[in-house]
Amino acid sequence: MIDVKDLRFSYKKARETLHGLTFSVTGGEIFGFLGPNGSGKSTTQKILTGILGGYHGKVLLFGQKPNEGQKDFRNEIGVLFEFPYLYTNLSALDNLNYFASFFPADKRRDAMELLEMLEFKKDFLKKPVSSYSKGMRQRVSMARALMNHPRLLFLDEPTSGLDPSGAVLFRKIIEEERRKGTTVFLTTHNMMDADLLCDRVAFIADGEIKALDTPKRLKEQKSCNIAEIVYTYENKRCSLSLELPRLTQAFPFPHDKIISIHTKEPTLEDIFIQYTGKGLI
Numbered sequence: 657m658i659d660v661k662d663l664r665f666s667y668k669k670a671r672e673t674l675h676g677l678t679f680s681v682t683g684g685e686i687f688g689f690l691g692p693n694g695s696g697k698s699t700t701q702k703i704l705t706g707i708l709g710g711y712h713g714k715v716l717l718f719g720q721k722p723n724e725g726q727k728d729f730r731n732e733i734g735v736l737f738e739f740p741y742l743y744t745n746l747s748a749l750d751n752l753n754y755f756a757s758f759f760p761a762d763k764r765r766d767a768m769e770l771l772e773m774l775e776f777k778k779d780f781l782k783k784p785v786s787s788y789s790k791g792m793r794q795r796v797s798m799a800r801a802l803m804n805h806p807r808l809l810f811l812d813e814p815t816s817g818l819d820p821s822g823a824v825l826f827r828k829i830i831e832e833e834r835r836k837g838t839t840v841f842l843t844t845h846n847m848m849d850a851d852l853l854c855d856r857v858a859f860i861a862d863g864e865i866k867a868l869d870t871p872k873r874l875k876e877q878k879s880c881n882i883a884e885i886v887y888t889y890e891n892k893r894c895s896l897s898l899e900l901p902r903l904t905q906a907f908p909f910p911h912d913k914i915i916s917i918h919t920k921e922p923t924l925e926d927i928f929i930q931y932t933g934k935g936l937i
């Protein structure tokens with residue numbers, strides 16, 4: 657679906673922003689592109705969606721170059737940008753109906769249905785976008801990205817500006833898209849979105865991919881293999897950390913009652929820091 661080999665890009669001659677990215681995304685997967693501010697996520701998405709040209713290396717989507725700009729290609733992708741780019745003097749419905757007019761009639765989804773699915777506040781449907789909160793604008797942007805039944809959906813920070821219940825709703829909708837067979841390229845520095853949604857994630861830092869695998873395997877590779885045992889002894893609550901291989905050996909210690917045994921699993925963010933030496937924010 658997406659095939660990228662040795663992708664290099666510079667905004668200015670003297671400074672390279674992307675230093676040879678290589679990855680591929682297969683049909684039907686949610687692929688996470690995870691990195692801190694300024695690491696090159698949006699630049700990569702802009703190249704993949706044909707907004708930025710002038711790159712070096714191979715970039716193919718559906719087997720064709722994105723910046724060749726064929727209409728068929730535009731009909732097959734949906735994009736949620738980091739910034740909403742909506743007409744602020746128009747309403748949600750007018751914005752969506754205008755964007756829908758770029759697609760053939762049989763590709764268009766109903767604007768009203770999309771906004772209902774995204775739990776958009778009904779009293780604002782005909783008010784101008786300039787009166788909307790960030791979360792409401794994000795809902796309209798998501799509706800626009802889904803407008804043409806895209807086979808490939810690019811989402812740049814989809815849950816940014818949403819409250820927790822809005823973020824849960826968006827994750828549900830993204831999963832529903834995957835269930836229908838849509839391929840999703842999810843750009844984010846939100847570790848929870850990446851961990852909950854993605855089949856595979858690429859860690860990007862300083863314009864380079866530092867690791868690429870399933871969230872589970874990434875966490876297992878760097879797992880610290882420590883179990884924490886909480887127990888009581890002589891009416892006191894105590895805890896003990898133990899390396900996992902020792903759990904299989906007889907390991908006596910004075911106690912009255914074991915309360916819990918938990919492995920200390922690293923989070924995806926812990927793993928990101930181990931690979932890149934930096935946090936996600």
Ligand SMILES: Nc1ncnc2c1ncn2[C@@H]1O[C@H](COP(=O)(O)OP(=O)(O)OP(=O)(O)O)[C@@H](O)[C@H]1O
Pocket residue numbers: 667668673691692693694695696697698699700738845
């Ligand atoms: N139009 C531009 N002109 C010059 N430099 C740019 C431009 N856009 C981005 N950059 C630089 O390119 C680098 C990568 O930026 P990019 O926006 O791709 O990062 P990002 O990972 O998406 O960050 P964020 O999470 O903040 O959106 C940064 O150093 C940024 O300052």
